[in-house]
Amino acid sequence: xxxxxxxxxxxxxxxxxxxxxxxxxxxxxxxxxxxxxxxxxxxxxxxxxxxxxxxxxxxxxxxxxxxx
Amino acid sequence: xxxxxxxxxxxxxxxxxxxxxxxxxxxxxxxxxxxxxxxxxxxxxxxxxxxxxxxxxxxxxxxxxxxxxxxxxxxxxxxxxxxxxxxxxxxxxxxxxxxxxxxxxxxxxxxxxxxxxxxxxxxxxxxxxxxxxxxxxxxxxxxxxxxxxxxxxx
Numbered sequence: 001x002x003x004x005x006x007x008x009x010x011x012x013x014x015x016x017x018x019x020x021x022x023x024x025x026x027x028x029x030x031x032x033x034x035x036x037x038x039x040x041x042x043x044x045x046x047x048x049x050x051x052x053x054x055x056x057x058x059x060x061x062x063x064x065x066x067x068x
Numbered sequence: 069x070x071x072x073x074x075x076x077x078x079x080x081x082x083x084x085x086x087x088x089x090x091x092x093x094x095x096x097x098x099x100x101x102x103x104x105x106x107x108x109x110x111x112x113x114x115x116x117x118x119x120x121x122x123x124x125x126x127x128x129x130x131x132x133x134x135x136x137x138x139x140x141x142x143x144x145x146x147x148x149x150x151x152x153x154x155x156x157x158x159x160x161x162x163x164x165x166x167x168x169x170x171x172x173x174x175x176x177x178x179x180x181x182x183x184x185x186x187x188x189x190x191x192x193x194x195x196x197x198x199x200x201x202x203x204x205x206x207x208x209x210x211x212x213x214x215x216x217x218x219x220x221x222x
Contacts, residue, residue: 038148043199047207051184051199052098054207058169058181059100061131063079065170066117067178 077126079119080109090123091188091195094153098184098197103128106195117168120186132165135180138211142166142182144200154189154196161190169208179208 004012011021017037024031034042074084085107096103103122109129111117116137122128135142146156156162165186170178182205188195 039152041147041149041199043201047183047199047201048098050207051181051197054169054181054184055097055099055130055167055197057171058130058167059128060172061168061170062172063111063119065173065175066111066115066131067175068112068115 073123075107075121075123075126077121077129079129080121083107083109083121085123089193091120091193093186093195093197095196097130100128108132118165120165131168131170132186133168133180135164135166135182135185138180139182139209142205144182144185144198144202144205146187147198150187150196150198154187154194155192156187156189163188163190176212178211180211181207182209183207 006012006022008022008025011019013019017035018040019035021033021035022030023033036042071087072084073087074082076082089107091106091108093104093106095101100122103125105123106120107123109119109121111119111131117131117133120130120132151157165188166180166182167184167186168178168180183200183202184197184207185200186195186197
């Protein structure tokens with residue numbers, strides 16, 4: 001993992017056309033702005049983790065439990 | 069080239085299939101990144117439920133259903149990156165499935181993952197599990213609400 005330190009209003013550019021900017025730091029929260037082309041997905045990581053977990057649970061569904 | 073193949077599955081025994089029916093997820097599923105090829109099996113004659121059975125791992129299958137069956141106004145926005153990845157344009161025929169989770173022995177606690185629908189391009193059979201961030205569509209949408217549970221037959 002590349003680790004960089006930024007101040008408010010400083011940015012990081014990723015690849016071709018993705019920019020991550022620190023907008024505000026308030027206590028424990030960091031407000032981050034992301035400029036990315038519309039064809040690049042951007043999501044909070046928690047949602048990926050939660051979907052992954054739910055996929056794992058779902059993979060255990062039994063044939064016998066399916067409603068008629 | 070052989071067009072038919074078979075997979076030994078844990079739920080359905082040996083299942084024969086036409087390779088042209090295989091649905092391909094280039095990234096697999098979150099949690100199952102190597103499971104990229106699936107076939108769709110109807111659960112039972114007349115049932116709205118289907119199984120997405122992996123043709124690479126016989127023990128992996130997801131119970132799925134058209135989300136519109138239980139959530140008629142389900143209409144998440146389709147992200148641009150997904151349309152591009154699946155080569156979908158406005159007129160391309162497509163199918164949306166939601167993964168159903170049923171805790172063991174508890175069909176009344178069935179939930180739908182409305183935040184992670186599966187989108188299938190019916191022309192090229194490419195598919196993807198789409199991440200939908202919409203407060204209306206939770207990862208565990210309870211199909212049978214608390215109210216109904218009291219009235220439903222076991």
